[in-house]
Amino acid sequence: MKVHIHRRHLSLVLAFFLLFLAVTYWGAVTKFLKTVLGAAMPLLIGCVVAYIVNLILRQYEHLYLRLFPGPKARRFKRAVSIVLSYLSIIIIVVLVIRLVIPEIVSCVKLLIANHSRVINHLIDTIQENSNFKDFWKNFDPKHFDWNKIGKYIGYGVGGTMKTVMSTASSIVSATTTAVIAFFFSIYLLIYKEMLARQFHKVMDTYFSKIKQPFMHVIKTFDDSYSNYIVGQCKDAAILGVACFIGMKLLGIPYASMIGVVTFFGALIPIIGAILGASIGVVLIFAVSPFKALVFLIFIIVLQQFDNRVTYPLVVGKSIGLPSVWVFAAVIVGGGITGILGMMLTVPLFAAIYKLVAEDVQRRRRKAAQLPQRQ
Structure with missing residues (x-):
């Protein structure tokens, strides 16, 4: 009796075998992956x-x-x-x-x-403390174990080296x-x-067989990341320049530095604006609390204008991700890889959101056409 083994069955057996090896030798696998990743990092x-x-x-x-x-x-x-x-x-x-x-x-x-x-x-x-004066009067170098002190100094020098x-x-x-x-x-x-x-x-x-859907996924991710990078950089540049000009007109110090901080902060969705404003308030407060208050009011007004006018015009709906998912992407990305993750997970979520939405629409169209064919 001839037994016909399908190629898919062989692929499934091979996949389970590789998974078994990966789980069994997980320590060696992770060490190998870290070595490869370290070598390929540049x-x-x-x-x-x-x-x-x-x-x-x-x-x-x-x-x-x-x-x-x-x-x-x-x-x-x-x-x-x-x-x-x-x-x-x-x-x-x-x-x-x-x-x-x-x-x-x-x-x-x-x-x-x-x-x-x-x-x-x-x-x-x-210097005027009585305990400090008594200690200095009773200080006697003869009571110290200089051998131990020499060893500590040697260890300190070695650690420094x-x-x-x-x-x-x-x-x-x-x-x-x-x-x-x-x-x-x-x-x-x-x-x-x-x-x-x-x-x-x-x-x-x-x-x-899978080239067309695979290339569609690649193009979706490429569009998402390129639109996000270009849009965020344009909006951040506009916000940074507006912050610099406004601070100069209001006579607020550190306009150049805070303008640059505002630019880089604007690259991080949601949290970046708060971080930039917080750093600016702390720096200006050391000079003048009143000017710090003026800056705080100014930056709040500027960010509201950016959120409602500038950002929709510059970035528009190129990302196509609802605000609730933007917030979720920022939180997840920040928890995984910090600030860099906050910046990179937003376009990642946007691409996944778009692909899932397309797949849902395609499946619903198919489901709607099935009764007509019957």
């Missing part, structure tokens, strides 16, 4: 950098083709656009540093100047990772069309 960071830079690159390529439509000039389109994209990012970073660093220095100087009296008063109190070496190693590792990620992102941007063609060939060869 490449993963390079992919993220290339994806973000590609959003700017598209705009520069479109502008380049409009300015230089000739066939000879097209050969330099990618190189010129890549240089301009990275140069734009570098200019923005340098500009932020030039705006923030002087404000931080002045803030630290002000805090030191305001608290110098408190520190001097504390020192005078310690270990800390210094560990810090230096971390800096070198981070620098190496950043350099590799930077050059890998450039390679990805140069050869992105070639990589796309190779990906489509692999899908056509091995996964032709």
Whole structure:
């Protein structure tokens, strides 16, 4: 008697076998995955950098083709656009540093100047304390065990050296990772069309049946993340500039630094605006409580205007995620990976929400058509 084994049954048995091995040797599996992830981390960071830079690159390529439509000039389109994209990012970073660093220095100087009296008063109190004077009079170095003190000092120096070496190693590792990620992102941007063609060939060869739905999922996630990044950056830039101009007109200090903080805070949905306003109030309160109150009123009005006017116009309904799910995405993302998770889970939830909504509509249409066919 011939027994016919279906390919799906073999796939199911193989999947259960792999799951059994993963559960049985979970420690070795996690260690192997951590090793692979650590080795591939520069490449993963390079992919993220290339994806973000590609959003700017598209705009520069479109502008380049409009300015230089000739066939000879097209050969330099990618190189010129890549240089301009990275140069734009570098200019923005340098500009932020030039705006923030002087404000931080002045803030630290002000805090030191305001608290110098408190520190001097504390020192005078310690020196005039009777217990401190009695201790200093009865202080006798002969009663100390200098061998133990020498060992403690030796341990302290050794611990300090270990800390210094560990810090230096971390800096070198981070620098190496950043350099590799930077050059890998450039390679990805140069050869992105070639990589796309190779990906489509692999899908056509091995996964032709699921290529169309898979590519639809990829496109949905790409649209969600690109719309979110571009929209949030535009809205955050408008909010940061408006905050800077408003603080200058009202005569509130630290306008540059708080404008930058407001920009970066606006990149985080819901919670970012609260964090930016809180930092600004604390810094300004050290200078003038009245100006801190004025800033608080101003930033509340500005954020309400942004939420009701600017954000809908700039971002619109490109994300397509209801506010309740935005709040849920921020909470879940913050609990998993902190601030970075708050920023990344919103477009992730938006893409999943859109895919689920499409699938529900498709199933309901099929269910509505079934009685007609019968």
